[in-house]
């Protein structure tokens with residue numbers, strides 16, 4: 001199959017920048033006269049974020065304070081970034097629980113699959129983004145740290161409310 005190439009001729013006539021300059025100045029003037037707030041003084045001021053924001057994870061706990069995770073292995077299986085580490089354990093009654101549960105928030109792409117797939121609604125992406133660190137190791141959240149998070153969790157997409165309003 002041959003590939004066609006379209007050659008676009010360079011303009012030969014003189015171009016005036018007066019109109020573009022005036023348009024830019026009009027924009028500047030408009031913003032100078034418009035009292036609308038355009039800058040958020042972060043971190044003193046914070047804008048609200050969407051209830052569907054997918055950020056720092058949270059592990060929810062049962063009423064007796066244990067992680068709701070039953071170490072089923074679904075979330076590390078489905079995770080496209082391969083950033084969930086799970087070592088399952090089992091007690092004398094045959095109840096499974098996570099011996100090790102870690103999420104590398106640095107590798108995570110915040111797709112939310114782990115939350116969607118979790119049968120216990122244990123692991124959630126959260127409405128939180130202030131998780132900067134000085135080292136990559138600092139982004140690895142273990143079970144204790146995941147359970148210590150208190151921010152609201154992400155609301156999943158609802159077909160009955162496609163715009164999330």
Ligand code: SF4
Pocket residue numbers: 075078079080081082083084103107108109110111112113114115125
């Ligand atoms: S949000 Fe996606 S990438 Fe991040 S841990 Fe969950 S499944 Fe993995």
Ligand code: SF4
Pocket residue numbers: 068069070071072073074075076086114117118119120121122123
């Ligand atoms: S999907 Fe839920 S229950 Fe299963 S391992 Fe992940 S957090 Fe635990």
